[in-house]
């Protein structure tokens with residue numbers, strides 16, 4: 001019997017993390033010289049609200065990039081002029097039907113909802129349509145995605161013609177569209193309109209397999225936000241969100257990690273509860289890492305930084321969330337390749 005060395009577990013004991021993970025050692029110059037662990041691309045939360053948590057709340061977090069999905073344009077002006085991490089992309093204001101969600105919500109800062117009147121005629125007039133004007137405003141302030149609110153439970157929603165006009169105006173500028181869907185029929189409305197992403201895994205209705213197949217065929221991305229569907233309670237909304245996301249993922253749909261940070265009490269960084277729910281929705285470790293490191297809406301990850309998660313690396317899926325929540329963001333040169341380990 002050969003002696004087994006406890007300090008160097010056989011590779012087989014470790015969970016298969018997939019192609020995004022590699023073995024690394026923190027360089028001898030940093031704060032934690034020589035620590036061995038796993039290197040990953042920068043982590044991304046694809047659904048945050050800096051208007052609620054504050055523009056600087058994530059500066060020292062493990063997140064390398066965030067996507068803000070709803071804020072007044074003056075908040076964005078401040079962000080745009082800021083350098084540094086996490087790299088921040090944003091939608092600007094929620095585009096919504098007159099009187100629609102989130103107009104009047106207590107958390108909705110002044111100016112975070114932009115009401116868009118219905119499209120009229122054939123849209124070929126000399127003046128820009130209301131949809132074009134609203135999209136152009138967000139774009140002018142530096143938005144890289146457009147957010148639409150489709151919430152039948154909280155007032156008016158866009159008719160299909162107006163929604164089509166918004167999607168067309170956004171796509172004409174190269175901006176993907178993210179929809180908040182809530183209430184009966186809203187997932188279908190968003191999928192019919194060809195929106196690029198859902199801001200939440202649908203939680204108020206069961207999305208049938210046929211509609212899920214259409215969303216997958218469209219290349220639609222679903223941002224998870226499973227934790228805020230029940231805040232840890234197994235509510236009907238939470239169960240529906242997990243079930244919808246499980247079937248979307250199983251059908252080949254692209255899942256993005258997102259927490260709706262600012263909504264409820266969540267850690268200012270990676271939320272291990274969100275990761276636990278992704279595992280519950282059937283994502284393997286490599287799928288979780290894909291959801292958590294997809295640079296969308298950008299093509300490329302944030303530059304000059306990587307994620308480092310110290311050993312012991314997880315041995316089971318149950319260990320994965322807490323281990324990832326303990327990861328840190330480091331300059332690329334501080335995580336040396338150890339591919340032979």
Ligand SMILES: [Zn+2]
Nearest residue numbers: 047049069260
């Ligand atoms: Zn949100």
